[in-house]
Amino acid sequence: MALEARTIKVDYLARVEGEGALYVRFRDGTLEDVRLTIFEPPRFFEALLRGRKPGEAPDITARICGICPVAYQMSAVHAMETAAGVTLGGAIRDLRRLIYCGEWIESHVLHIYMLHAPDFLGLPDAVQLARTHGDIVRRGLRLKKAGNALIECIGGRAIHPVNVRVGGFYRAPSREALRAMLPELEWAREAALETVRFVATLPMPTIEQDYEFVALRHATEYPFNEGRIVSSKGLDIAPHQWPDVFEEFQVRHSTALHARVKDRGNYLTGPLARYSLNFDRLPAHIQQAARDAGLGPVCRNPFQSIIVRAIEVLFACDEALRIIAAYEEPEPSFLPVDLRDAIGHAATEAPRGLLYQRYRIGDDGLIAEARIVPPTSQNQASIEQDLWTVAAGGQGMADADLRARCEQSIRNHDPCISCATHFLDLRVERA
């Protein structure tokens, strides 16, 4: 009997950030190969940073992504400050949490409404969603705008903000400017709660994955900028130990490096990991909203990430209101940070997960080495693992339906391919 091959291919993934493809192959009824192929060209940001001043790192790394520039800035400034032995508190620390709230809101809302929700409703894109669910899309657009406005108010502009610097902010926003945002953020909190209720009604495929979740964990807070790196399999390390515990490696089918826990394997960062490792750090009313939406304290169904994102939007609105209510302008708005012959590491929580950066500053005061490990790189292997599960369970589905389910499965993790493809390890082999 001839073997029967069946291939599911998507040459250009839609509704993800950047350029990637999907490949699934069955042979004679057995799932044989699954690949999330990333072919966006490498962007060499780590090389670009060499020889630049440490103070330029937040502005250069912000250019890695138009959706999550704040995450790159935050990991960069914290790494530099760690290298200098400087710790910032008070209003500067609050402003950093606040600008991160803005980024989580705009990034998560974009993904929930414009990129992911159409999958659950069997629609091809957000334009069709706008035709069938106009009020819902209008709410999403306004909510995203509220997040962007927060970034603009603190960062000077919504995309690639320019006000973040090593040691603090070039200029602190006035108390009045931030308080003027309160009415819209009050509306946003209600809209976020409605978002949680909306996504909880979506038809939800059920799979449970045995991820090793990896996220920051702080002593008292749901994490943005600070904390230890912990995992659901017992890791508990300081950010500077990242290279001791994790490793990056190349695979032939991706221009983005993969990552794994040394001697163990795949892991997952991002909303599912953050939520599952930090449920007890959410305020009680947000925990209740999660329960009402059908979530337990740990969520291993990747399709439910859309609900977790909505919970995080609710938290970010709540946290933004809390910070603004107590805000007094810091004076001065930054502390001088002098760097020479030092090494600094930091990890912060980008919307898509843990973002690790390491810098070595030479004795000339310039960046000698830079390393940037974005969440999508770290998640690639787990995304492929999800695809194995989804494809194996969907063998009976028609090709078009299975293709759609596989794409939805990739979008569960909101991959930012543009962020992931900046690696430096270019090898040229000549005969």
Add this chain to the structure above:
Amino acid sequence: MRPRIRVVGVGHPDRGDDAAGLDVLDRIRARAPADMDIVRAASDGPALLAQIESLLHVVIVDCARGGGAPGAILRLDTASLAALPPAHRHSHGNALAEALALGEALGCLPARLTILAVVGERFGIGDAMSPAVRAALPSLASRALEEATCTNTG
């Protein structure tokens, strides 16, 4: 208060002819009447839609690939846009196409919307603007100002 009339420049300052839409903004800023404002387009569809939704009159100035000889100026309105093929819908897609499609679906496009686009030929990173597009910039700026100040709502 939101302006009644808005001119939106679309483009990238460092990609050859794609800078035309931004260059035009600089040319018309000093000549713009009080009820007209001039903005650079946001880089994602939802944000660009927020810049134009529900306004009375919007003129978008952009650069087109194809559609005529380099330097030619095209004029599109809402009806002719609907006939264009859909753009790639990922983050590297066309923010303008996404904004217009979303706005149309939500019924919040400006009452009057005109797109003026100069046909370009060089779009590489770091490219200089082509002579044909550079020569067309004064006419493109004048056309943008004429469109924006024209009170005919037809």
